[in-house]
Amino acid sequence: MRKTKTTRRKFLTLAGGAAMAPIVTLRPSEATPAMLAAAIRNLVGEAPVRPGKVRIDIPPLVENGNTVPMTVSVTSPMTAEDHVKSIHVFNEKNPQPNVGNFYLGPSAGRAQVSTRIRLADSQKVVAIAHLSDDSFWSVSAEVIVTLAACTEEVN
């Protein structure tokens, strides 16, 4: 969709831009799956990231990407020997791959955090848990967004 090779599209973009300048969104380059992968590599280093243990609760279809409720929980006994050190959330297509880092410990009792996030496009959201034995576990969720956030024009 983003390849603007066709002259027709270019023409329409230009025409639309001229006619409807106030509502045209100027979007900076978005994060790519490669940036997502790099951000995850930056966190885990060379350690393997295994699927499992982590769960994301996020609506599969949202109308407004400006505020999307999200809960990430990790299956863990949360004892001194075996607990979740941190939870990291990433996205695929916002301008930046990071969403949030959450640091907890055995005193949390339950490895679960909730927040509200922004999504600039329909995309994949990835959560990674860092456990006390330095293993990494992940899960991803696809979200369809009908009104984008982050880069909309300021009124």
Added chain:
Amino acid sequence: MAALINVPKKARRGDVIEIKTLTSHIMETGFRRTAAGDLVPRDIITSFICRYNGTEIFRADLFPAIAANPYLSFFTIAKESGKFEFEWIGDNGFSSTASASITVE
């Protein structure tokens, strides 16, 4: 800055309790432009810390992908009566604090 904190007033020792926080902040992403095409500078909360009787129990790094008026909920074990202190730190020297007390029986 206004903050909303939800912590149970009373808990039994050893209970896992949920703490909910919300603070008012624009969380300007730094990626938006005005109609004139000027980039609006980033203005976000970058860090949140919760301390329970002086000990850090939860910390978060926030990015522009966190929605305006950041909401965070997390859990802790009720160990002793005392105070939860919350701190938000952000761009342009932003700093805000709040607190809530709990009775543990």
